[in-house]
């Protein structure tokens with residue numbers, strides 16, 4: 001009973017998915033050393049009949065709900081881009097015109113400059129959003145994944161030097177795979193950008209490793225940054241999810257879309273205060 005009381009706000013029936021009111025949570029079964037609680041005799045009987053089947057049904061239900069949530073967020077982002085684009089173009093265009101018309105010493109100029117600057121930021125965001133949506137056809141060719149990593153890292157060379165980031169590469173042998181080089185570079189760059197932004201304090205160590213499996217190549221990008229809290233981690237691939245002042249929170253969505261277009265996966269593990277590891281897995285026969 002003390003266990004029930006402690007967890008009372010979080011009791012969910014594993015069979016029907018209902019949250020159970022504390023007073024109705026008396027029906028319990030144990031499975032693999034854990035206790036589960038049920039809303040009815042019926043749910044308990046189903047669970048006791050085949051707990052494994054209940055767990056796989058629960059996983060499928062959660063996956064379905066997650067897919068629906070992602071799809072509706074993506075649709076919302078598309079609609080938003082579509083609705084905002086035209087008025088934004090007018091605001092930007094007219095502000096620039098009025099700015100040109102005002103004499104050099106007019107006090108209104110500096111306000112308009114702020115408007116123009118912010119419109120440019122929003123236009124940039126819309127452009128990113130459209131890019132996420134219209135990835136286009138993949139131009140795949142047999143590519144050396146290590147070369148892609150080296151070329152992507154080279155884009156950050158100056159920044160790494162300025163910020164004292166130690167880059168540690170552990171690259172696999174013969175990492176040849178059919179993929180769209182430029183798009184994979186853009187995806188890896190979005191992950192590296194986040195890693196650099198997360199390493200606010202030393203030590204700043206970025207490790208990138210490639211590993212060849214029988215049917216896939218794995219790329220891991222690890223940082224020693226501030227990490228991601230448990231509350232946030234499930235949202236980081238959502239469009240517009242950001243913890244940064246100017247986000248806009250599209251980098252990972254973009255990276256995820258590119259990886260998915262290659263029939264691959266991207267996942268994350270993080271320890272707040274210690275760092276984060278992103279893992280990309282690409283099938284060798286993705287084309």
Ligand SMILES: Nc1ncnc2c1ncn2[C@@H]1O[C@H](COP(=O)(O)OP(=O)(O)OP(=O)(O)O)[C@@H](O)[C@H]1O
Nearest residue numbers: 194195198227236242243247248249250251252276
């Ligand atoms: N390596 C990391 N370490 C810590 N937090 C991270 C890391 N990568 C992503 N995040 C978190 O995930 C959020 C979403 O990342 P995402 O790249 O999609 O957007 P963003 O970096 O905020 O903005 P942008 O659109 O410019 O990329 C970040 O704001 C940050 O909170």
Ligand SMILES: [Mg+2]
Nearest residue numbers: 193194251252
């Ligand atoms: Mg980012």
